[in-house]
Amino acid sequence: MGIAELEFDLDIFSGPFDLLLTLILREEVDLRELSLAEVVVSYLDHLEARGELDLEATTEFIVLIAALLELKSRLLLPGEEVDELLDLEPVEAAEELLARMLEARRYRAAAGHLSEQLALAPEVRYREAPLPPELRRADLDDAPAGIWDSQSLARAVASLLILPPQLDLSHVLVARVSVAERISHLRSMLRQAAQLSFEDAVSGADRMTVAVTVFALLELYKRGELSWDQAEPFGEITVRALARTPAAVPR
């Protein structure tokens, strides 16, 4: 369905969109009375009801509503600001223009004077200026009094030289688990049973130990001492000793 046939039910109008446009253009519907926001809201309702966005139709709608908005704003603001001079009576305009011309003339003459002054200035040079103030990082005038006191400099440095006290970490228990430790743990367990579950190997262990045990597993796998299976993610891990595990090989 195109925009034209779209039905609107507004405060001052009810019917298809193209009829609304025609009436506005014939000035049978007063655009100033028409709430364009209402039109937009109705259209959005319509879009939502359809559940899909027809880009072409929507573009057409945006163009039309934009044109209506411009038209309406022109209607609402009849006296747009043009050059103020145009609003003035000829005599007033001439006076205003005259005042401006006289002012401009004054400063053109002043410019002429400056030019002469420049030509007349003696050919002397002055010591080159230092950086302009806005480029200087700091101005001595802005510095607080006493900044040159060497004692204050010493105090500032001294405060930087004092080492902060070392933090006491004795109350923090650092869990120390080594891969070697977990390897011997796994080996000893595998010596007793050729197969075990990972859960059993880490029962009651903290996260760190569990993680290091995984490293130990990998290490032993690399050495060909064991292998494992996991049927599904997060499932049970079954660790099996391989034949080469020295202790597991029955003699």
Place this chain on the structure above:
Amino acid sequence: MSSELAKTVEALLFLSSDPLSAEELGEATEATAEDVAGALAELAEDYAPGQRGLLLREVAGGYTLASDPLAEDAARVLLGRPRHSSLTPAQLETLAIVAYLQPVSRPEIARIRGVNAESPVATLLDRSLIAESGRSEFGAVLYRTTPLFLKVFDLQQLEDLPDPSEWDATPEEQGELRDRLLAAGDARSGTTIE
């Protein structure tokens, strides 16, 4: 033989790149205004034109040492540039408006000149002849002239600029202008009625 104070003042003038006022010199040397004036008079004699390669000049509200015009040609070769580059009519007009009406905003300059002042203002800023000086109540940047302006135009203070009304049109000229404007206005409205 110069007095000790005259020598000290001479040294301070040598060290400073900005003109030093008699007050500043007095403060630095802890001498009375009278003594400073005496020392400056002594120096003025020592540095009278023709005596040395330097001149004692009173400019931009203070005293400063300047090179003798005699050295200008050599200085130009040594420093590789003229004392100051020339200013275009637009820049001069803008500078004149800032000099007389400061602090003044760019829109105000444009209103008086009848044309955009962006370019001349930028150039004058670039050459440090004018500087920003706060903002107007409407938020426009205000400009004023700098001490360099006084140096370049050999002025001791802004008050040394002549009264600009001396260039204003005479009442007769103004009347003539007004008549011409009105005639032009009549002619234009006449043609639109036809």
